[in-house]
Structures are given as structure tokens and as C-alpha cells.
Amino acid sequence: MDFDLNEEQSMLKDSVDKLLSNRYDFDARKKHAKHAEGFSPEIWTQLAELGVLAIPFAEEHGGLGGGAVETMIVMESIGRSLVLEPYFATVILGGGIVNTAGSDAQKGEILPAVADGSLRLAFAHAERQSRYNIFDVKTTAKKSGDGWVIDGEKALVLHGDSAQKLIVSARTAGGQRDEDGLSLFIVDAGAKGVSRRGFPTQDMQRGAEITLAGVQVGADALIGEAGKAGPVIAQVIDAAIAALCSEAVGAMEAMHKETIEYLKTRKQFGVAIGQFQVLQHRGAEMFVALEQARSMAYYATMMASEKDAAERHKAIAAAKVQIGRSGKFIGQNAVQLHGGVGMTMELKVGHYFKRMTMIDLAFGDADHHLAYVAAQPGGLLPASL
């Protein structure tokens, strides 16, 4: 049991924090968002140069062989700075799938390009009807000669409008909501039959609706075994939720800090409003919520690599509940304690609040995951030792 960073982890943290504190203040972020891609290609390159995009991959694929703790460090920092660059979509989701289930050839082709910043991925998975059911997929892939033909519509694909390659889930067998019968494919974003419609998101990121109409891919586009992608998707999404938990902690921490700072400086009735006991206690309650969330983000980080898929998912779900609840409490109160200015686009606090709202809704909100944990035999803690 050791909660300290080792030397390499400390160095990673310092370098990411330094880059972002230099290049990602509030005004810089607004500029980054104005690029056509919705983020700064330059920052992306710098993240690659720092090795951040290489963290989770093996050295043979141009990676650094980092684990969940290293991802946690980066995501916390991303959360603190409200980073717009598609780290989550490319490295955690797309890269995560290739890294988890790809063939050696696929890893060799994709991962080094992700690591050096030249290739961005998006995970084209969710559909209009799927809501929080990660196995609810109607898009089909049918055998066609050596390869496959993919048809379907993907919704709300994070950074799907600017990714060069898409990781597409499709049903090769089974019913609409079966875990069995799902397959994953690597699809060029520019392939014939792929059409994309990008849109901005509430939190200043980008998403896309993607239509796949008779998209032909070769046999080498299939990731892993046909029909067996369900557990891969579940595992990568669990790891992705753990990463989101860490991002959320970064955002909550920053939002809390800004709020406390505001309480110390904003004067009303002749005193700093932080002199009012009610606001002091609110700050304390936000602190409790923050630390409880941080604890659960650690727990999610620890459990993201758990071999037993059921135990893993239960832990991840529990963390997501805590993050959702703490995030809502801290976010709403951060706005409230800022008063009117907290309602404006001109302060960072509102942007954190919106990001936290979207994190809660990503891959299942707090209620969804609470229902999951509650439905497990014995609940979260074992009924008997």
C-alpha cells in the first residue's frame, strides 16, 4: 500500500503539468478550440514529443509500457486544464482497443503512429438507441470475399470528425443486445461509404455522427476474433471509465481550488465572502466530496487491470457513481458560490461544471451504475468474509 508516485511517475507528472500550465491557460484554450479540428495540432505534437501519447503501449510498438497509474497522472492533468485534444478518444479508447485485442501486425501499424502523434483514432461504437448498454449494436458487418462489408450508423463518436482511422464495432452475429457476436474493425475515415457529420459538444469538444454505407474492409481490418469483441469492448470501456474518473478528479480539484480562491478574494458586505460560515462549510463539504472522489478514482485505477471481469466492472461502476455524485455536488456549488459570474463563459468554473456534467453522462450516469452495483448478488462488499 503506497500512494506516492515513484520517480518516473513524478517526472511524468511534472512534465505534463508544465506543458499544460505553460500552454493551456484559459485564453489559450479558447484559441485551441478555434482550430478546424476543435483542438490545437501543435499541442498534440507536443504531447507526442513528451511521450504522453505513448504511455500505455509496449516499447516494441513505440510505447513506454506505462500502466493505469501513469494514465491516471495524465488524465488528472487533462482534467485540471480542460484539455481539448483527443487523448481520450485516440489513446485510451482507440489505442486501448488495438493494444488489447489487435494482432501484432495491427499493433505494429497503428500504435507507433498513435504514439508519435501522426495518427488519431476514434471509437465509432455507440448508436442512437444504445444509451448506456455497451452491447447494443445494430451496425452489421457481413463477410464479403476475404473481407467485410459494414453498414450502420454510429452516434456521438468523440472526435470522430477529425480522426484518421475509426475503430468500428459491428455485429457479425447474435441479437441486437447480445455480448456475443460483436466484432471490431479498423476503418479508414476516408474510406468509401464513410460519411461524417461533426458537431461541437457542450464542453467545447467535438463529436460526430458517422454513417457507414456498404463500407468494404479487408480481412486484416478485423481486430481479434469475429464475434468475440464483447469482452474487449467491456474491458476497454472499463479502463476508459477509470481514466475519466481521474480526469474528473483533476477537474473537480481545479474547480474547488478556484472556488476557494474566489471565496478569499470576493468581497461583499465589506468582507471576503469566505468569512461567512455557511460558505466555509460548503467549501469543506466540497472538499470531502473531492477527496471521496479521488479515493474512488484511485480504486478504479487499481481495479482497471483486475482479471475477473465481473469484479472489475463492479468496482468501476462504483467509482463512476462516486465521481458522478461528487462531480455534480462540486460543480453545482462551484457555480453557486461564484454567483452570477459563475454563470458566464468568461470564467473557467462554468466550463468545468459542463465538463463534469458530460463526464457523468459518458458511459453511464451515476444512477445507471448504482443500479448495476445494487443488482449484483451481495452488493459491493462481500456479504460474508
Next chain:
Amino acid sequence: MDFDLNEEQSMLKDSVDKLLSNRYDFDARKKHAKHAEGFSPEIWTQLAELGVLAIPFAEEHGGLGGGAVETMIVMESIGRSLVLEPYFATVILGGGIVNTAGSDAQKGEILPAVADGSLRLAFAHAERQSRYNIFDVKTTAKKSGDGWVIDGEKALVLHGDSAQKLIVSARTAGGQRDEDGLSLFIVDAGAKGVSRRGFPTQDMQRGAEITLAGVQVGADALIGEAGKAGPVIAQVIDAAIAALCSEAVGAMEAMHKETIEYLKTRKQFGVAIGQFQVLQHRGAEMFVALEQARSMAYYATMMASEKDAAERHKAIAAAKVQIGRSGKFIGQNAVQLHGGVGMTMELKVGHYFKRMTMIDLAFGDADHHLAYVAAQPGGLLPASL
């Protein structure tokens, strides 16, 4: 729309309040509790003399022909003084059933005696397994000659140990949880085959377990039509819940008042603790909870006589939810703001807290009734005008 008491109602309120403020302070209450019956026979007589026990009954039965508002007035006052006398068991429950469904002969026999204080009733209805399902009755009544033989065990009968007559529910047909097939009987507490075991309750009242073993009653003991008592029980329990809501408001109001008083007088760190903004706001939040509860108690009072049983029960259930939630919030915080002394038997606040806890658990707690309201098509408010 008029929330004021009329002249007679004001007089009723004044006379009850006067009796109780003279005879029911904290020390007096302790003495009342020490009587064998668990309450003061003398106070009971005085309530009868004031006409309080006669309120809901028709004049021809020695009553005053009062309605739900008059009951509300009395119950609020009972709540404020934590009255131990069996008004609820005798007048609201037992008397309510006879008044609702009894024959003229039964009313003529029972109600005047209730009104003049000479007869106390108890409603022997709930059983070990019934929890909050008011139709879950295993006790049976079988035809025997002209009359009936009753067998079964009744649980948690309020003031069942000192009542002279019991109103007993029994199944004459149907399955264990059917609304149909229930019947009600008037049974002498001293009848052969009736055995009672009294016990004190958490809130200093009295309850009893009652066993009925081959208890023989005549045909005239049956209240209303055999097998048709389900709706009667439902109606009387709804009215009883409305009355409990009013009692709860009285208790919450008193508890809130005592707490605010304590905040004004208790000094710490050199000032009255009511100077601390956090405690001021807690007091304000308790006030909001109190007034919301009062509003719903009014609503329950208004709807207790609603003809449409489904609408009536939905409204009563909604009120019980509000009462349960407000009561828990106010009760827990009243103890908290009193600190250590709030934890002792020596202050009234803890007794209010316990009474509120028991009121929540009576006839279904807040969660139970919330689930009921939620399950109704369209919820509480009509889905469209």
C-alpha cells in the same frame, strides 16, 4: 380557498391547547406514563369533558359532527404535547371504523361510550407478516351457528393492552393478501380466547400482541357486510394517516421551536450558538421542511374525505412521504443542534424525535409511499391537463 379557522374551530383549538398546556408539560407527561394503562385516565376524562372524544361522530351518537379539519386541530395539539392518551387508537381508528361501517345499533352502542370517555377501543389488525400491506391478514373468522369463531394473532396493536373493546379484522374468504374477503368484528377484550401481552413502545406509548384462540362472537359483532371490509379498512387508515400527518406537524413545530429557542440561549465560544450562520441556515432549512410538511398535512386533511379511493390514497401517500422526510430531517437536526443534551431523556426534543421516527414507520414509511405514488400511471400530477 381559506386557511383560517372558523369561530368554532378556533374555540376547539383554544380549549384543547389550554388543557394540554396546563396538564401536559414534560414532568406531567412522565407521571401520566406511569399509570398502569400507560396514560392518565384523568386526562382522558377531561378530553371527554371538553368534547374532544366526540368530534367526528354524528350528534345522534353523542358526537359533535366535526370533520377532518377538527381532527387536524386536535391531532396537531396532541403532537405538540406528545400526548400519550389513546385518542388515535380509540377515536380515529376504532371509532373511525364503527363510524364508517357500523350498523345503527353498533354506532348507538359504541360511539356514545367513546365520546363520553367510558369506552376505549383498539384496532387489532396488523399481523407479524403484514408489514405495510393493509390487506395482508391471516386471522380467520368462520361461521359458527349465528355467529363467528375467530382465530389468529395480531401484532403491534396500539393501546391494545388497555382497550375494553377490540376491532378485529379477519379473513372470511379470499387469499392472504386479497382486499376481498376481509371482515371486521367487535370483540370484547375480556372475551374467552382473547389473550393480550402489552409492551411499551419506543415513544412511551403502549402496544400489545393479541392472540385470538377460538374466540366466539355473535352475528351482531360483524361490522358491515362479511368479506367487504377491505375498502373500509383502506378508508379509515387513509383518514388515520391524515391525522398522523397533523400530529407530526404539531410535533415538528414544537421540536423546531425548542431548537430555535435553544440556539438563542445556549452559549459557546462566548456567544449564543444561534449567532453561527451555519446553525441559522439549518434552522431555516428546518423551517422550510416544517412548512412543506404543514402544507401536505393540509392537503391530506382536504383529501381524506375524497370519494375516489384511488385519488384519495395517492394524495395521502404523497403526504406521508413529505411528513416522513420532513420529520426525519427536522428530528435528526433538532437532536444535532442540541448536541449532547439532545441525546438524553431529560429534554423533550429526543422524545419528539422518537415519536417522529415511529410516525414514519406507522402505516408505511416514506419509501413505501413514494414507491406507491411513483407506480401510479401518470404519477402524482396528471400527465396532461
Next chain:
Amino acid sequence: MDLRFTPEELKFRDEVRAFFKENLPEETRKKLEAGEHNGKQAIVDWQRALNKKGWAVFQWPVEYGGTGWTPTQQYIFLEEMQTAPAPPPLPFGVNMVGPVIYTFGSEEQKKKFLPRIANIDDWWCQGFSEPGAGSDLAGLKTTAKRDGDHYIVNGQKTWTTLAQHADWIFMLVRTDSAAKKQEGISFLLIDMKTPGITVRPIQTIDGGHEVNEVFFDDVRVPVENLVGQENKGWDYAKFLLSNERVNIARVGATKQRIRRIKELASLEFDGEDRVIDNPRFREKLAAVEIELKALEMTQLRVVAGEAKRGKGKPDPASSILKIKGSELQQATTELLVEVIGPYALPFEPEHEDGWNEPPVGPEYAAPLAPQYFNYRKTSIYGGSNEIQKNIIAKAVLGL
């Protein structure tokens, strides 16, 4: 004690309901129902329709165009308006400056402004808040210095709602800097076309433009635009603010939003089940409905009390209406986001202004997250909920 509406009141309700049904433009109604904003013209058109009927300034004294309705009738009218839903008459004129003018203004001011307020010939906005003041309203710094028969106004106002449409602004200004802070304040009416006034939009977190900063740079205001006496403006402001609190519960609007939640939750699916069929969701919604029913009763009690106490003397308990009212508005906007779930994500600011492209996902999704963000304001403005609890603690509990 009789807790039901009288037959006369029920008849009145039917009359109001019928009028709304026949006269409210469907387009206007639908926008409100969807959680979108109506544009200036829709608001003007509707208020003029009300004014034609004689209902635009129903709460004013009869001599100035009011209806003479009882508080209960007024309550019924507002309830029907919010559940229709119909836009309220523009509050800055009808609820705020109008009553100040007919209570404290000169005969000339009454003649000049009141009919135009009723018919919304002038669009008014409110110049109270300042960047440095916030909840401490009396800490305002904008000055008005007398110069012959003019005041010269300098300073800045903020959170000025819909100032971008405004013809006139009513202002609190400091006319005596030496006096204690509440005692040097005056109440001015200023034509927004006067030189030296600049309106700068504030973009709120929902992406909308509802509020503004308004800058005053040597703005010359004729002295006849002073309301009442110089340095007595704080009294008029308190009067105005207490009027503002009456309809703050917005029970009808929340009722209407609950209908909307039920409607959308019946359209959205979670697997094979509609969201509305999820028992947990139903319980959360039922809990809100119960609190709302309680609040409605509380509001009726306040209204009945007001009928007795007389107008303009609001119950300090009406802070409950603000606290619970805003909590329930917020809870319902939050539930709408929960209904739509992942489809809260796309940001379509153009949606309201007649975007021609198809929406991303269901057409009803776009306004919901912005509405949730926007409604965080309800526990901040009009005296934050923290301030309301201070008021209860002091004025009601005596702490």
C-alpha cells in the same frame, strides 16, 4: 378553513384557460414547452393580446388598468399562464417599474409610462446589479451628479436581462456618496437611446445571450426622470424587490416541465423499456412532484395570507417559495437531462434561431442541457438561496 377553490374560482380558471387556448400562438407555446426562448416579437405580440383583453397588468390598481382580481384569482391566472405555457408579461415593466411608478412616481410619469408598459410600447430593463455589489445590492457605485436640470450618470450595471431589446432602463444610482450606503441612492428612469450608453452582451454557460453589461459614460438624464425623492431610491427598490418575490415559486412552470419530462421519458428508450418505465426514475420524479404539491399548497397559504395582510406586505415565509421553487426548477431541468442521457452532449446553439440542418439525435434534445445549465441561475438571482435563508433566520426565526 376550507381548502378547496370556490365554484366562482373554478369558473374563473376555466375562463382563463379558454382564453389561453384560443389566443396563445402555438409556435410561442411550443418554444416554451421545449425549454427554448421566445424572441422579442413573440413576447410583444402575446403581451399585446393580453393587454387587449385587459389582463396584461392584471395585478395593478384598477385605475391604472388592473383587474381588481383577488389574490387567489391572480394565483390562478399565473398558474394557468405557466402551465399553458404562455410567456409572462415582461416583468421589468409590469412587475417592477410599473408598480414603482404608480406608487411613487409623478402624475406625469404615470401618464407617460404606464399605458406604454401595459402595451409593451416600451421595453424596459433593470439596472440594479453591479459587478462589485452582487448580493450586497446597496453596495452600488454608479453615480448620478446633478448638473442643472440633468443628472450626469457614470458607472456600470450588470446582469441586465434582455437589455439588448430595451427602450428604457430603471436604475439605482448613488446621488449622495457621503451618506450611509442605503441612504444615498436614487431611482432613475433612463432612455436607452441617450448618448453614452453601451450595452455589452454576456455569454452565459448555456451558450445563450440573455444578460448584459450596461456602461454609462456621462449620460445626461433629465431630472423629471427621477422617481419620487432624491436619496430615497432604496425604499422604492425594497418595495420593488418584495413584489418580485410573489411569483418566484413558478409552480405552474415546473408542473409544465414535469409534463414535458413524462412526455420525453415516454419517447426515450433504455433497451426495450421506456425511460418512464424505470421505477427508480419514476420515484425520483414522484419525489419532485410531491415537493411541488407541497410548494403549491405553501404558495396558496402565502396568497391567502396576503389577501388578509394587504398587498405589498409579503410574508417573510415567502422565502420558502424562492428556495423550494428554484430547487424544483433545477431538479426538473436536471431530470430532463437525465431523460435524454448521452444526447445531452451535442451543442447546437443555432437550434433556437431556426437552424435548417437536422438535429443531432432527437429533435427535442438540443435545448435540454443548456436549460439545465441556465437554470443554475435560479438559486443565484433575486437574492441567492443563501440570502433567503439569512432572511428566514432573521425575519422569521429571530436569530
Next chain:
Amino acid sequence: MDLRFTPEELKFRDEVRAFFKENLPEETRKKLEAGEHNGKQAIVDWQRALNKKGWAVFQWPVEYGGTGWTPTQQYIFLEEMQTAPAPPPLPFGVNMVGPVIYTFGSEEQKKKFLPRIANIDDWWCQGFSEPGAGSDLAGLKTTAKRDGDHYIVNGQKTWTTLAQHADWIFMLVRTDSAAKKQEGISFLLIDMKTPGITVRPIQTIDGGHEVNEVFFDDVRVPVENLVGQENKGWDYAKFLLSNERVNIARVGATKQRIRRIKELASLEFDGEDRVIDNPRFREKLAAVEIELKALEMTQLRVVAGEAKRGKGKPDPASSILKIKGSELQQATTELLVEVIGPYALPFEPEHEDGWNEPPVGPEYAAPLAPQYFNYRKTSIYGGSNEIQKNIIAKAVLGL
């Protein structure tokens, strides 16, 4: 960063678990599990069993009988103790006065008291709180006046837990009334058999007798019973209170109570379904479990931090442990009442003292409502949760 127990730590856990399994009397365990209190003898017997094993004062320095365990080992031990569940060694001796004596006491005091504390030959109680002081501990009024080689003590203490069993009491007394309130306080050890001491029981709302008032009427205390220096008692008290906070989260005890909830909710039926099968109930319980898991991680972080900071310098963030720990203890006692529902009603105070009559309703029901009432204390004692939030605001947030 490595967030798992090491293999050595896991081995240690198994050793502790095995010891508890073999040595803890079943009767003692069952009472705790049911939410009842163990009597004096059961507590003494168990602490002596621990002392025989060398674990009664595990957290003390090795020279005074401690174990030299790491903070993580101590955490594991406490966790196992609470989940067993086993009674903790009597805190007034082991956790409170013991550390004060070995840190600030004389050699004689160490020799005289420490071994007897470990073996519970002396039952200690705590004389800090006074009726007039409450959360403002330093506002105490009990005086000790020097008279030759004695102090004469006069005054009153309250909330003195289990004073009815006590052989000794450690006290804060005022030895200098002229000094500022924290500066005139001394720390005394008093034999409860000394003439002039009266113990009066306080009945708490659960019907139990756990706490007392203790009156001092010209009680003569030898000066050698002064700990450390005169008028420095406040420093020792602060040291003591910071030790007290370490195990305040009671994660293990709440875990055990959650197991109990599941057990009883599987025995109680609502119609044909067990209470445990009600999805709403399960969600409420799961929400508590999740907060508890988070608190467990938070506690581990505090423990790990303490390993680094050194003992006796508690993290101010440990106020979180008090706040959340008490909230979760209260939430679980509340859920037990919910499980038993209407059967919370009967009051059976005799139940714990070996009542021979059958219980009213299920045998496990009787202690549950009293436990719920009793646990309201957890957000009051040891520095109320309001005080904890003050501490966070000041010490952590700098407000």
C-alpha cells in the same frame, strides 16, 4: 504508487483474523453483531486475552508494550477487529490516557499505570466535557486549587462514558482562573474511590445508560497525580484528541453492520419478497457501500500519509474520516430500522440484560431502533461534524 496490500500485509491480516476466530467468545461477538452492548466483564476478559497475545496496546511504543506495527498493519488490525466484530480495547485507557502518560507523564506514573491499562486492571474514564462547555471544550470551569501536596477539585463533568465502572478518571481542570482560557488548564489523574466524587447516570434516548455526570466536591488529589506541568494540560489534551481521531471512521464496524443489514433484510419479508430483493432498498444500500469503499480508501491514504509524517501528527484531512464515518454509521443504523419496519416499535430495555420473556416480534428487532437513536451521538461527540467542517475550512482550505 501501488494501491494493493503487500503479501506480507495480507499474511498479517490472516494471522489476525485467525486469532480473532479462535479467541473471541461467541457471546461477545454476537452481542456486537446484534447492535447490543457488552457488559463490563466481557470487555475485560477480551482485553486481557488481547494483552496476553501482546496486542492490547499495539499502537504504543515497544518499550511500553506496543508491537511496532506499521500504520498499515495497525489499520488492518482495527479493520479485522471491527469486522469480526470484536470489542476494541477500552479506549479511555489504551487510546487516551495511556499515550498521554507515556509521552508527558513521570516515570512513576508510567510504571504505576501503563501495565494496568494494558491489562485493564484499572478501568479509566474521561473527564473533559462540562455542561457549560460543549464544543467549546476549553471553556471548562472545574477547578483544582493547590493545598499543600494536594489539589482540591470542585466542579462537574458530563458525558463521562462508562464512569459507572471506572476505577480512575483523567481530568482537565482549571488551575489558573486568571489566565487565558487555554492557558490555565491542567491534566489530573483521579482515583474514583476518593471521597467527594458522585456519579449520576444520564439516560439517553435509546433508553440506555452509557454516559454519566460526575460531580466533584472538595476532592483531594495528591500532586503526584498531575501529568506534566501545571497549566500545560491543554497541550496534552490536544495531543490526546488528535490521537482519538485516527480510528474515528470505523470503516470495519460499518462494514460489519452492512453484513448485518443484508442478513436481516434476507429474513424480513415485504409480501412475498424479501426486503433485500427490493431494488430501491438495494440501491440505497449500494450507495452506502460505495461511500464506504471511498472512505476506506481515504482512510488508507491518511494512514499511508501518517506513516510518512510520523505518528501524532494527524492529517487535518482526517476530519473527513469523522464526518463521513459518522454519516455512514448513522446511515447503516437507519437502514436497519428500515429493514425491521413496524417492528422497531416495541421498546424492550430488558432485552440486553438477559430478559427471559420472548421478544415481541423477531428476536433481532429489539436493539435496532435504540441503536439508531444512540448513533445520533456519532455526529455530535469527538468534535461535532459542524466543528469538523470548521477545522477543514480553517486548517485545510485556509478560510
